[in-house]
Amino acid sequence: MSHRFRNLLGIEPLTREDIAFILEQSRPFQEIQRHPLKKLATLRGKSVVLAFFESSTRTRISFGTAASRLGADSMNLQAESSSLRKGESLIDTVKTLDAMKPDCLVMRHSSSGAPHFVQQHLEIPVINAGDGTHAHPTQALLDALTILDRKGCLDNLNVTIIGDILHSRVARSNIQLLGKFGARFTLCGPAMWLPRELETLAPPGSSIRRVSTIEDAVRDADVVMVLRVQQERLHEPALPLDDYILLYQLTPERLRLAPPGAIVMHPGPMIRGLEIDPAVADCPQSCILEQVTNGLAVRMALLFLLIGGSHEDAKDVLHAAR
Amino acid sequence: MLLVKNGRVLDPASGTDVVLDILLDSDRIAQVAPAINAPGAEVLDASGLIVAPGFIDLHCHLREPGEEYKETIETGTRAAARGGFTAVCCMPNTKPVNDNASVTRSIIERASAAGSVRVWPVGAASLGSKGEALAEIAAMKSAGIVAVSDDGRPIASAKLLRQVMDYCQSLGLPVIDHCEDASLSAGGVMREGPTSVRMGLRGIPACAESIAVARGVQIAALTGGRFHVAHLSCRESLDQVRAAKAKGLRVTCEVTPHHFTLTDEHVTGYDTRFKMNPPLASREDRDALIAGLADGSVDCIATDHAPHDAASKDVEFDKAPFGITGFETVLALALGKLVHTNRIGLMRMVELFTIGPARILGITRSVAPGELADLTLFSADHEWTFRAADSASKSRNTPFDNAAFSGGPMATIIAGKIVWRR
Amino acid sequence: MRVVEKSQLMAAAEIDRTLSRLAHEIVERNGGTAGLSLIGIRRRGVPLSQRLARAIKAMDGSVVPVGTLDITLYRDDLSLVAPQPVVHSSEIPFSVDDQVLVLVDDVLYTGRTVRAAMNGLFDLGRPKRIELCVLIDRGHRELPIEATFIGRHVQTSDTEIIEVRLNEIDQEERVMLVERVP
Numbered sequence: 014m015s016h017r018f019r020n021l022l023g024i025e026p027l028t029r030e031d032i033a034f035i036l037e038q039s040r041p042f043q044e045i046q047r048h049p050l051k052k053l054a055t056l057r058g059k060s061v062v063l064a065f066f067e068s069s070t071r072t073r074i075s076f077g078t079a080a081s082r083l084g085a086d087s088m089n090l091q092a093e094s095s096s097l098r099k100g101e102s103l104i105d106t107v108k109t110l111d112a113m114k115p116d117c118l119v120m121r122h123s124s125s126g127a128p129h130f131v132q133q134h135l136e137i138p139v140i141n142a143g144d145g146t147h148a149h150p151t152q153a154l155l156d157a158l159t160i161l162d163r164k165g166c167l168d169n170l171n172v173t174i175i176g177d178i179l180h181s182r183v184a185r186s187n188i189q190l191l192g193k194f195g196a197r198f199t200l201c202g203p204a205m206w207l208p209r210e211l212e213t214l215a216p217p218g219s220s221i222r223r224v225s226t227i228e229d230a231v232r233d234a235d236v237v238m239v240l241r242v243q244q245e246r247l248h249e250p251a252l253p254l255d256d257y258i259l260l261y262q263l264t265p266e267r268l269r270l271a272p273p274g275a276i277v278m279h280p281g282p283m284i285r286g287l288e289i290d291p292a293v294a295d296c297p298q299s300c301i302l303e304q305v306t307n308g309l310a311v312r313m314a315l316l317f318l319l320i321g322g323s324h325e326d327a328k329d330v331l332h333a334a335r
Numbered sequence: 336m337l338l339v340k341n342g343r344v345l346d347p348a349s350g351t352d353v354v355l356d357i358l359l360d361s362d363r364i365a366q367v368a369p370a371i372n373a374p375g376a377e378v379l380d381a382s383g384l385i386v387a388p389g390f391i392d393l394h395c396h397l398r399e400p401g402e403e404y405k406e407t408i409e410t411g412t413r414a415a416a417r418g419g420f421t422a423v424c425c426m427p428n429t430k431p432v433n434d435n436a437s438v439t440r441s442i443i444e445r446a447s448a449a450g451s452v453r454v455w456p457v458g459a460a461s462l463g464s465k466g467e468a469l470a471e472i473a474a475m476k477s478a479g480i481v482a483v484s485d486d487g488r489p490i491a492s493a494k495l496l497r498q499v500m501d502y503c504q505s506l507g508l509p510v511i512d513h514c515e516d517a518s519l520s521a522g523g524v525m526r527e528g529p530t531s532v533r534m535g536l537r538g539i540p541a542c543a544e545s546i547a548v549a550r551g552v553q554i555a556a557l558t559g560g561r562f563h564v565a566h567l568s569c570r571e572s573l574d575q576v577r578a579a580k581a582k583g584l585r586v587t588c589e590v591t592p593h594h595f596t597l598t599d600e601h602v603t604g605y606d607t608r609f610k611m612n613p614p615l616a617s618r619e620d621r622d623a624l625i626a627g628l629a630d631g632s633v634d635c636i637a638t639d640h641a642p643h644d645a646a647s648k649d650v651e652f653d654k655a656p657f658g659i660t661g662f663e664t665v666l667a668l669a670l671g672k673l674v675h676t677n678r679i680g681l682m683r684m685v686e687l688f689t690i691g692p693a694r695i696l697g698i699t700r701s702v703a704p705g706e707l708a709d710l711t712l713f714s715a716d717h718e719w720t721f722r723a724a725d726s727a728s729k730s731r732n733t734p735f736d737n738a739a740f741s742g743g744p745m746a747t748i749i750a751g752k753i754v755w756r757r
Numbered sequence: 758m759r760v761v762e763k764s765q766l767m768a769a770a771e772i773d774r775t776l777s778r779l780a781h782e783i784v785e786r787n788g789g790t791a792g793l794s795l796i797g798i799r800r801r802g803v804p805l806s807q808r809l810a811r812a813i814k815a816m817d818g819s820v821v822p823v824g825t826l827d828i829t830l831y832r833d834d835l836s837l838v839a840p841q842p843v844v845h846s847s848e849i850p851f852s853v854d855d856q857v858l859v860l861v862d863d864v865l866y867t868g869r870t871v872r873a874a875m876n877g878l879f880d881l882g883r884p885k886r887i888e889l890c891v892l893i894d895r896g897h898r899e900l901p902i903e904a905t906f907i908g909r910h911v912q913t914s915d916t917e918i919i920e921v922r923l924n925e926i927d928q929e930e931r932v933m934l935v936e937r938v939p
Contacts, residue, residue, distance in 0.1 A: 124651035126605030147535030
């Protein structure tokens with residue numbers, strides 16, 4: 014098998030084949046979620062550090078559960094208790110964690126590029142669990158798996174993304190991933206979160222257009238991704254929530270403008286009544302909970318791929334590949 | 336007595352470009368002529384080299400007093416000498432800020448005790464560079480400052496800038512402004528554009544600079560003062576300077592080596608050695624700067640040498656301080672990116688390092704009898720590789736580590752003495 | 758390292774006859790096919806289990822459920838086999854609770870594969886009984902595991918390998934004894 018993964022920092026370096034391979038490897042782990050006994054011993058004796066420098070509940074629990082179901086131990090470092098609060102530099106914190114000899118570092122950080130920076134100082138694999146406004150590759154992979162389950166295919170989809178695209182790492186990684194499969198993206202949201210430069214994100218063979226009304230945005234959509242309204246971003250500029258709801262909330266009426274087979278996704282945590290109408294969140298077109306379940310499968314697959322093999326050989330192969 | 340023999344003398348002030356000997360007698364040039372015979376003089380063979388008036392760097396940070404772990408006057412000026420500079424203007428954002436005569440004096444005393452090159456301090460425009468009360472500019476002038484600036488940050492308000500420009504006009508000092516509209520740049524870490532959007536890094540729009548340049552130009556028109564734009568980085572700013580010059584305003588600008596060499600696309604790897612302020616601009620802006628260097632719109636090249644210790648740069652991109660070192664690579668970059676590419680001639684390049692900054696400071700620079708015995712000798716073509724680890728600077732924060740160059744400084748002569756020789 | 762063929766142990770017809778006999782034994786020992794399922798271990802246990810199911814159907818018309826099991830996640834030597842492990846799907850579309858499961862594989866050797874397979878099955882539920890059916894038993898067990906149904910015993914040395922080739926996977930049909938030579 015020619016797919017070698019040393020790290021998962023972003024979607025950009027992955028080929029279509031790499032992505033297809035990861036998704037295929039996620040299949041057995043999807044089945045395991047249906048087993049009465051979900052615990053494996055595959056990675057028994059391995060340990061995974063979950064370093065969440067930016068607080069997160071869902072992603073951290075997902076990675077922790079994925080590690081646990083594979084039999085690996087996980088060690089948690091949370092922003093609230095982190096020594097970073099005490100003034101230690103990121104690199105010293107990470108080197109300290111590394112000295113405990115874990116097999117993998119899963120990392121979330123509020124600074125874009127922080128995992129890339131850390132990875133240069135580490136020998137163990139690093140998985141980016143979200144960095145600043147840059148990338149969230151595991152989210153994009155679990156979204157792709159969910160789309161594949163529902164649509165049967167990832168090729169040439171019409172994908173609509175609604176919300177604060179400029180500050181969304183989820184949107185960036187999804188554009189990178191689905192764009193490699195020829196997606197035609199329609200981005201919609203408040204103009205200050207929708208700069209022209211976003212159009213340059215489209216990978217070769219894909220396209221990005223920006224539209225100003227949600228009605229236009231959903232019209233031909235195969236997939237409608239609703240982004241979380243990041244309250245912490247609302248102060249810059251001060252966008253009135255009522256305006257956002259009026260213009261960009263995905264309501265049943267608006268969703269009806271989309272083809273009947275269109276699916277609705279949300280990376281969570283979602284705020285019902287803000288970016289999404291509760292009736293849409295719970296409708297059959299919504300696959301929000303499948304995304305969560307698939308998140309486990311994808312993260313188990315990645316841990317399995319990154320630390321399931323023999324360490325020494327993996328290193329050799331990767332050095333040779335460089 | 337020092338006799339510099341057989342060098343190709345490039346003197347922009349006179350237009351001289353011919354092989355000559357130069358006899359230096361203590362701190363003055365005694366004679367410039369072919370085949371000078373001076374028994375007893377020390378001889379420096381400059382065959383194959385270019386001999387220029389001493390280079391001046393209008394913009395650098397020596398970090399002393401206060402941040403001696405990043406740089407000192409001793410290490411910084413040693414690096415400047417290795418870069419071919421005979422005089423450097425150090426910005427006032429030290430700790431404490433150079434906003435009073437005693438700090439100015441201490442810098443000058445330290446420089447005369449431990450410095451390798453002349454150090455010409457720039458005084459703060461406002462107390463603590465806080466943008467509120469005026470600093471004691473006249474007292475600092477008596478102590479030796481050559482210009483004023485709140486560099487590190489812009490002069491806080493248009494009103495303050497107007498006062499500073501008025502006041503400095505009466506004192507005969509240029510005002511150097513770090514042009515940046517802080518409300519537009521707040522939180523930004525690189526130039527806004529496709530790369531910042533792709534990398535998820537907060538962008539600083541180009542107009543954050545050009546709006547502040549426009550402010551300065553209009554206040555220069557209002558006051559008649561000397562307004563100098565520090566580290567100009569984008570086309571729109573340059574257009575404003577051009578228009579101001581066409582109107583006869585006393586507006587000048589400098590460009591750093593990194594801004595005519597690199598673009599925002601170099602930031603791709605989140606490498607903090609590419610983080611500086613103003614940030615690396617678009618390719619279009621970079622090309623506009625090169626055109627400005629060629630057509631005379633840009634007055635000088637300044638390094639904005641901004642040393643930072645490894646620990647402060649080895650952090651998340653968001654957290655890293657702005658700035659890179661520049662003394663030892665600037666001449667090689669100018670040769671490589673401007674001269675060898677035929678964008679400008681050697682004479683024009685020398686002008687950008689000599690009479691360009693000298694005019695802004697209101698002084699002369701020339702290879703002529705009676706002038707200061709400060710000379711920069713360089714080669715236009717010798718092959719060498721810059722290694723940050725071998726730098727004389729205390730800091731290593733440069734994106735040009737291991738860069739291969741063609742041409743660079745060979746010797747630096749100040750007041751008739753060889754202070755550095757390759 | 759390369760391998761050289763030493764001898765052919767079974768030809769296509771012999772494989773066919775052996776499977777037919779094993780199918781009879783499975784039905785006979787279990788007193789019919791009620792509550793009986795076959796689980797093929799990836800890879801070559803899968804076509805073998807499907808052939809056994811067909812043979813049973815041919816005998817008395819009864820349809821025995823067939824599942825496939827990938828043991829990658831249950832291996833005890835995962836970090837030794839490859840720098841980059843690859844996992845495949847298991848497909849067991851029926852409940853294993855209270856079933857008699859017959860694990861099917863091509864070669865029984867150390868017993869570790871069967872150990873891994875049993876672990877995998879127990880994650881799915883609580884079978885009534887697990888039996889093991891193999892085409893070849895070559896000895897050298899490292900665990901206390903024995904097959905219930907055996908196509909043929911073959912005496913082998915450590916350096917020898919049993920190569921089972923099946924049409925469904927290998928586009929040929931035979932069993933060989935090969936030897937590793939340095």
